[in-house]
Amino acid sequence: MQNLAIDRERLWDELMETAAIGGTPKGGICRLTLTDLDRQVRDWFRARCEALGCTVTVDDMGAMYARRKGQRDDIPPIAMGSHLDTQPTGGKFDGTLGVFAALEALAALHRAGYETFAPIEVINWTNEEGSRFTPGMIASAVFAGAYTRDWAHARQDRQGETFGGALEKIGYRGGERCGDRKLSAFFEVHIEQGPFLEADGKDIGIVTGVQAMRWYEMTITGQDSHAGTTPMARRRDALLGAARIVDAVDACARKFPEAVGTVGLLETKPGSPNVIPGEIYMTLDLRDPDATIVERMESEIIAAAKRIADNIGLTVATKNILNEPAVRFDAGCVAAVRAAAAASGLSSRDIISRAWHDAAYVSRVTPGAMIFVPCKDGVSHNEAEFSSKEQCAAGAQVLLQAVLDYDRRLAERFGEK
Ligand SMILES: [Zn+2]
Numbered sequence: 001m002q003n004l005a006i007d008r009e010r011l012w013d014e015l016m017e018t019a020a021i022g023g024t025p026k027g028g029i030c031r032l033t034l035t036d037l038d039r040q041v042r043d044w045f046r047a048r049c050e051a052l053g054c055t056v057t058v059d060d061m062g063a064m065y066a067r068r069k070g071q072r073d074d075i076p077p078i079a080m081g082s083h084l085d086t087q088p089t090g091g092k093f094d095g096t097l098g099v100f101a102a103l104e105a106l107a108a109l110h111r112a113g114y115e116t117f118a119p120i121e122v123i124n125w126t127n128e129e130g131s132r133f134t135p136g137m138i139a140s141a142v143f144a145g146a147y148t149r150d151w152a153h154a155r156q157d158r159q160g161e162t163f164g165g166a167l168e169k170i171g172y173r174g175g176e177r178c179g180d181r182k183l184s185a186f187f188e189v190h191i192e193q194g195p196f197l198e199a200d201g202k203d204i205g206i207v208t209g210v211q212a213m214r215w216y217e218m219t220i221t222g223q224d225s226h227a228g229t230t231p232m233a234r235r236r237d238a239l240l241g242a243a244r245i246v247d248a249v250d251a252c253a254r255k256f257p258e259a260v261g262t263v264g265l266l267e268t269k270p271g272s273p274n275v276i277p278g279e280i281y282m283t284l285d286l287r288d289p290d291a292t293i294v295e296r297m298e299s300e301i302i303a304a305a306k307r308i309a310d311n312i313g314l315t316v317a318t319k320n321i322l323n324e325p326a327v328r329f330d331a332g333c334v335a336a337v338r339a340a341a342a343a344s345g346l347s348s349r350d351i352i353s354r355a356w357h358d359a360a361y362v363s364r365v366t367p368g369a370m371i372f373v374p375c376k377d378g379v380s381h382n383e384a385e386f387s388s389k390e391q392c393a394a395g396a397q398v399l400l401q402a403v404l405d406y407d408r409r410l411a412e413r414f415g416e417k
Contacts, residue, residue: 028383058174091385195378205372
């Protein structure tokens with residue numbers, strides 16, 4: 001077995017070069033999906049892949065697949081990748097590291113003239129961030145059959161432009177039907193976006209799964225009334241109820257060691273300085289690696305919200321709008337990552353992803369796993385997001401080894417037939 005090595009300087013240079021496409025003064029990237037900046041980085045990615053001898057295909061969700069031939073082109077490819085879109089105040093590593101680590105792994109095969117058994121593909125998934133068009137991870141979700149293509153194309157941004165229209169405008173609505181492509185496996189490198197690897201001093205996170213997540217909309221209804229003339233005893237203040245519910249969410253999540261609960265959006269009506277708020281719209285996001293804990297939190301919070309509302313003379317309506325079960329990554333893919341970290345001489349630990357990623361959706365239809373690298377202070381979705389050249393390189397090296405390990409196993413499996 002050849003000892004293939006990725007080129008850490010080249011990986012770093014590509015990350016820094018493309019970070020200029022949408023680069024912000026504070027050192028981050030603002031490259032919203034399907035904007036002209038997204039087109040520019042896609043064009044860059046396509047040209048680089050073609051220079052490495054790859055064929056680039058685009059599907060009707062704008063997902064890009066750069067393919068390097070294998071010995072057996074009839075076998076579905078082993079794929080790797082992530083996303084090139086960012087948050088409005090995004091960092092240089094979220095998503096981009098997964099794409100460029102994959103590109104560098106593929107470049108290492110190309111430099112060595114190494115012929116894999118299965119074809120190898122690098123994928124750039126469209127709109128992972130969900131910032132311009134909601135929901136996020138929409139291309140990988142369509143790929144996995146979680147949403148229909150037509151529904152996804154009809155999503156609108158705040159200016160009323162549709163996802164399908166934006167795809168056309170930048171010239172990235174391809175002919176292949178999203179989801180038609182079969183993959184043998186999918187591996188995604190990503191910065192951890194949390195503090196655990198750094199705190200433990202580990203180079204690599206072997207991601208065994210993704211935590212369960214549920215989202216809710218809550219509408220709290222009281223009564224608008226005059227802030228000066230309504231005595232405290234006669235108020236039905238919906239914002240007071242919301243404040244107490246926010247506190248109850250925090251208290252509930254703290255009872256479970258791994259749970260998190262967040263009220264991230266709150267709208268006050270009528271929104272006037274001298275009117276007691278009569279209606280509140282707010283969102284609730286509950287997560288835990290164990291879906292049964294999320295269910296317990298849900299029932300506790302709904303009961304607490306009802307008690308709080310009854311005390312103030314309010315009503316609360318809660319609607320579940322998103323329900324993502326916990327993900328268990330494929331044992332074979334996770335084993336390939338574990339073996340790759342060991343073979344690369346890197347320290348590692350098992351970890352559950354706290355954020356959702358394209359790999360979580362893809363793993364519904366394809367064996368998959370993820371590789372985490374530490375990021376400074378666990379900060380992400382922020383222009384200050386940072387992983388070092390060495391940390392990025394470690395992720396790419398483990399990715400390459402994992403893909404080669406998986407490829408050998410595929411060759412054995414098909415060889416036996
Ligand atoms: Zn990401």
